[in-house]
Amino acid sequence: MTKAPLRGMSVPDFVARYSFGTWRPQKGWKPMHVTKAEGVYFWEASGKRFLDMSAQLMCSNLGHQNEVVVEAICRQARELAFVAPGHATTIRAQLTEKLLDIVPDGLEKFFYATSGTEANECAIKMARLFTGKHKIIARYNGYHGSTATAMSLTGDYRRWFAEPIRSTIDGVLHAPECNPYRPVPFRSASDVIDYYDYMLKNEAHVAAIIVEPVVGTNGVLVPPDDYFPRLRALCDQHGVLLIADEVMSGWGRTGKWFAIQHWGVSPDILVTAKGVTSAMAPLGVVATTRKVADYFEDGWFAHGHTYESHPLTLAPAVAAIDEYRRLNLIARSAQMEPVFAAKLGALKDRHPSVGDVRGKGMFWALELVKDRASKEPFGTFKDKYARKPMVIDQVVAKLAEHGVSMIGWMSHLVLAPPLILTEGQLDDCVAALDEALKITDALAKG
Ligand SMILES: Cc1ncc(COP(=O)(O)O)c(C=O)c1O
Structure with a gap:
């Protein structure tokens, strides 16, 4: 009798069942099956492409598969x-x-x-x-x-x-x-x-x-x-x-x-x-x-x-x-700083839930707040520790629906793409943010 490959399970299910997912309870872990990565993009097994706006864990600075x-x-x-x-x-x-x-x-x-x-x-x-x-x-x-x-x-x-x-x-x-x-x-x-x-x-x-x-x-x-x-x-x-x-x-x-x-x-x-x-x-x-x-x-x-x-x-x-x-990427990162500042600053003008836009080079955060005056965040360390559902996770999921991968953390998004990202690709990301930030805008005091 031939043994079923992976004990009859899909790759993500097999991975989640037999290896540890880090910094999380194991229950509910549904890892994405990534089969390919190139430049500023990576692909899920289904063929769906993602713009990698956080360079995985802020680490793939040259882009994928250099x-x-x-x-x-x-x-x-x-x-x-x-x-x-x-x-x-x-x-x-x-x-x-x-x-x-x-x-x-x-x-x-x-x-x-x-x-x-x-x-x-x-x-x-x-x-x-x-x-x-x-x-x-x-x-x-x-x-x-x-x-x-x-x-x-x-x-x-x-x-x-x-x-x-x-x-x-x-x-x-x-x-x-x-x-x-x-x-x-x-x-x-x-x-x-x-x-x-x-x-x-x-x-x-x-x-x-x-x-x-x-x-x-x-x-x-x-x-x-x-x-x-x-x-x-x-x-x-x-x-x-x-x-x-x-x-x-x-x-x-x-x-x-x-x-x-x-x-x-x-x-x-x-x-x-x-x-x-x-x-x-x-x-x-x-x-x-x-x-x-x-x-x-x-x-x-x-x-x-x-x-x-x-x-x-x-x-x-x-x-x-x-x-x-x-590729002159150190200088390029510095040159992209005003581009990020302008495009993300404009997002703040359009979205009341954006409390702060800050960064240096190609390292940026959008901090989301319920109310710009009080700066009340959508989630805190205590919420995370208490395993409360985090609004930021909904924003990240919406970005993913629009083909953008980004790390969201407590109440902010981290933009740290490969340093080869073009302005046009940043525009694609901003368009996805315009959609995803509707979630927090709806919960924020306008
Ligand atoms: C500032 C800082 N220090 C240390 C670490 C740990 O590095 P590693 O995950 O390679 O062990 C990280 C990881 O994100 C980090 O951001």
Whole structure:
């Protein structure tokens, strides 16, 4: 008797039955069966095409199936697919040389992990070993990943799931970030920095402050220009390391290689992932200053894993950097900023439920509110944690009906398409938004 393929189930049903869907209860998970992706589009098995306005998880920055990156993976697989990370490889030297040219000034030694989460795990370990201190200040709207350390750093509701079972680490304190649209509890960058100063004066044993230079999933929060210069000065004054988590905000997303470069500031440690390979292979990177690196000359670098510096993850990063340059995508992202501002700003004029439009480069959020005066959102972290139905999910579903894929989160939409998106494709997205925002407009105070 021949066995029925996939036990007689469809691909999505089989996948949902026998593998875990992440960050959700398993019941009700109906994953889309994606069979093809190219450029700014991907296709469902039915043949339906989607414009990928969030570059999957804000990571496919070069667009899908970039040929040069695909070829680099194949070439590396044929040449040297794996060797233990204790060895030197040509591809590791090549990537390191390329990174030295683009990371913020002063960063010059790298660790190659396999995700943003793991890279953060490593960064915190480095900061603790280097300083001999254990406390880390993170921020409430930061997301840093899903292992115990990274989840502890995370400020939003995703940390709450780990707390009752004590799978968080000790010593992480959370502080507010700068949110120009919702200046609560602080009105200005100055007030926020004064609060960090207050914390640092009243806490001992603080190793580092970790920030997303432009907060990603939790709302594309762009700080005012004086925030980073002041934060850098404060860290220096208190002898605390500054860690920039550029997992999402790096790789041209905001119009620079790394977002913190907008403010002429260098962190002591930079963490990145996602766009480094345009997500075509799982690579996370930690970059440190020579000063931090030098501690480990005699100090034990108590870290490492089998897949660290994996050649199949490094080769696509080398190719991706070449592609960002060849296609001039970092400058292009900056040039598209006013285009996004104008087209999304016009949406705000047409739709009363759009409370705020903000962004940098090709990284934008539309924050939806029930009432522009009170800025009451359509959903909060508490609603999500309590598993309440979220209005934003209806908006996302309507966009999908119109062939646009976009991430919606609590009460905002994140627009972070591949950096090759054309103005015409942005217009297609805006047309779909005009339809989908009718849902929130109908619930908003006009
Ligand atoms: C800012 C930031 N840090 C860390 C992570 C975790 O990275 P990964 O999902 O590659 O583990 C993410 C993922 O979205 C992120 O946005």
